[in-house]
Amino acid sequence: MAAPAAGLLCLMMSAGAAFAADDDAAAKPAVPNIYLDLRTIYAAIPAGTLGLGFGNTSLSAALGALAVQRGAGLPNGLPAAKSIAVDLPLTVDVSDRVSLYGGVSGSTIDLGGGWSSFDITSWNIGVQADLYQQNGGKIPTITLQSTLTQSVPNEQGMTTSFNNILEFDYALDEDETRGWLAGVQYTHTDIASQFARIRPYTILYAGGYYQWPSNWKFTGRLGVQSFGGAQLVNQTLAHSFTQPILRLDLDRMDDNDNRLFGITAQIAWMPKPSYQLTLRTPLYAVRN
Numbered sequence: 001m002a003a004p005a006a007g008l009l010c011l012m013m014s015a016g017a018a019f020a021a022d023d024d025a026a027a028k029p030a031v032p033n034i035y036l037d038l039r040t041i042y043a044a045i046p047a048g049t050l051g052l053g054f055g056n057t058s059l060s061a062a063l064g065a066l067a068v069q070r071g072a073g074l075p076n077g078l079p080a081a082k083s084i085a086v087d088l089p090l091t092v093d094v095s096d097r098v099s100l101y102g103g104v105s106g107s108t109i110d111l112g113g114g115w116s117s118f119d120i121t122s123w124n125i126g127v128q129a130d131l132y133q134q135n136g137g138k139i140p141t142i143t144l145q146s147t148l149t150q151s152v153p154n155e156q157g158m159t160t161s162f163n164n165i166l167e168f169d170y171a172l173d174e175d176e177t178r179g180w181l182a183g184v185q186y187t188h189t190d191i192a193s194q195f196a197r198i199r200p201y202t203i204l205y206a207g208g209y210y211q212w213p214s215n216w217k218f219t220g221r222l223g224v225q226s227f228g229g230a231q232l233v234n235q236t237l238a239h240s241f242t243q244p245i246l247r248l249d250l251d252r253m254d255d256n257d258n259r260l261f262g263i264t265a266q267i268a269w270m271p272k273p274s275y276q277l278t279l280r281t282p283l284y285a286v287r288n
């Protein structure tokens with residue numbers, strides 16, 4: 001488990017170094033954007049699956065660890081669940097190309113017998129970097145986001161997830177207020193147990209966005225998700241599937257494209273539909 005963490009730290013350092021020359025060449029504020037990217041998530045998850053979706057490793061980490069810890073008490077696999085989670089990543093926009101973040105997530109889960117206590121259930125570190133920027137050219141902006149998430153406490157059944165998103169953004173105007181998106185997300189999860197396994201999860205998607213002069217921005221993504229399932233000994237905790245997924249985002253931006261507020265609605269078929277609603281209310285210490 002130390003290897004993925006070390007790899008991500010190396011990626012974060014190399015991403016910062018790779019763009020250092022560009023950052024020095026361009027005028028930039030003396031202090032970067034620093035904010036707590038507060039996200040509040042409500043999810044309704046059908047029986048027999050984890051809390052999967054776009055970038056949603058905190059919920060899947062919590063449910064994966066819970067499934068292993070309570071495997072003997074779940075003879076029919078995971079029951080239908082409801083969850084409320086809060087993600088608190090401290091984010092630093094090193095430049096307009098690179099952001100670093102890290103923090104903790106807490107959640108409470110209802111498996112049909114009432115809500116559990118709200119506890120810290122995972123921590124994460126990550127980096128988001130524009131590998132290439134379109135800047136009015138013909139080649140789209142290419143963005144890589146990598147996140148390492150580990151469930152807590154550190155005990156039998158702990159999960160470690162490594163999530164990578166590679167996205168292509170082709171802007172249709174000079175101000176980049178409308179355009180097309182395409183990308184892939186790949187999530188690999190390890191479990192601290194000799195008897196359990198969570199197989200990889202992949203999303204292929206396409207979509208687009210439009211930003212009004214009032215700085216409200218709408219983004220839609222439609223894709224196909226594929227999950228290999230999860231097993232505990234000879235018991236199936238979560239079934240494999242290949243199904244569609246839909247995500248819709250509405251964000252309020254400022255004149256410098258800093259997010260002020262956001263709401264995300266997601267429907268993922270697993271094969272029964274899973275619903276997720278996310279509120280993003282970033283708390284800025286420094287906003288340029």
